[in-house]
Amino acid sequence: SSGINAEYGILENYCLIATANKQNVERALDSYMEIVATQSDHVPALLGSAIAFMILKQTPRARNQLKRIAKMQWNPIDAEEFEKAWLLLADIYIINSKYDMAQDLIKKCLKHNQACFKGWEYMGYVNEKEASYKDAAMNYEKAWQYSTFSNPTIGFKLAFNYLKAKRFIDAIDVCHKVLHHHPNYPKIKKEILDKARSNIRV
Numbered sequence: 001s002s003g004i005n006a007e008y009g010i011l012e013n014y015c016l017i018a019t020a021n022k023q024n025v026e027r028a029l030d031s032y033m034e035i036v037a038t039q040s041d042h043v044p045a046l047l048g049s050a051i052a053f054m055i056l057k058q059t060p061r062a063r064n065q066l067k068r069i070a071k072m073q074w075n076p077i078d079a080e081e082f083e084k085a086w087l088l089l090a091d092i093y094i095i096n097s098k099y100d101m102a103q104d105l106i107k108k109c110l111k112h113n114q115a116c117f118k119g120w121e122y123m124g125y126v127n128e129k130e131a132s133y134k135d136a137a138m139n140y141e142k143a144w145q146y147s148t149f150s151n152p153t154i155g156f157k158l159a160f161n162y163l164k165a166k167r168f169i170d171a172i173d174v175c176h177k178v179l180h181h182h183p184n185y186p187k188i189k190k191e192i193l194d195k196a197r198s199n200i201r202v
Contacts (some may be wrong), residue, residue, distance in 0.1 A: 010045065014048065016028040022056070036049060049065050050088060070089055086105040133165040156188050168196040175189070
């Protein structure tokens with residue numbers, strides 16, 4: 001039953017963190033750290049403490065917790081937490097322009113869950129930062145597919161990279177799909193659709 005109590009504690013702490021109230025987050029963090037003190041490889045508690053540190057703007061401490069998870073052996077019970085931890089750490093690396101380290105984590109994530117659209121989106125983002133627009137478009141295509149063609153942010157990024165890769169018809173097609181579901185989506189018409197159309201007319 002101690003396992004059930006820990007599980008309940010984890011959920012309760014996630015609720016505290018969700019409030020984003022500093023006192024609640026600190027309370028949750030204390031509780032996570034207590035679990036980690038006795039079970040150093042407790043993935044949900046390590047992840048929870050990392051998220052708490054992020055909210056408290058203590059990124060280096062969050063990164064340390066996430067690195068601990070990244071070094072651990074993946075297991076199916078904590079699959080979701082591993083995925084979140086890898087992506088959160090990849091995000092920190094991307095912000096600091098450590099693209100190779102970010103890509104290693106994203107690949108890990110996609111190896112275990114090919115349908116993780118966030119992983120494909122991050123991969124596309126790294127390609128975009130390195131100005132590999134064709135590769136970025138390929139990865140955003142996957143992100144678009146696995147988000148059931150419904151995430152307007154991914155649609156925008158995909159259309160933008162199609163435009164950069166001179167795939168104007170594809171860019172227009174994606175713009176139409178985004179605007180069909182989100183008629184007022186900002187910038188997509190002016191920055192992508194109109195430019196793609198004018199390039200076709202040339």
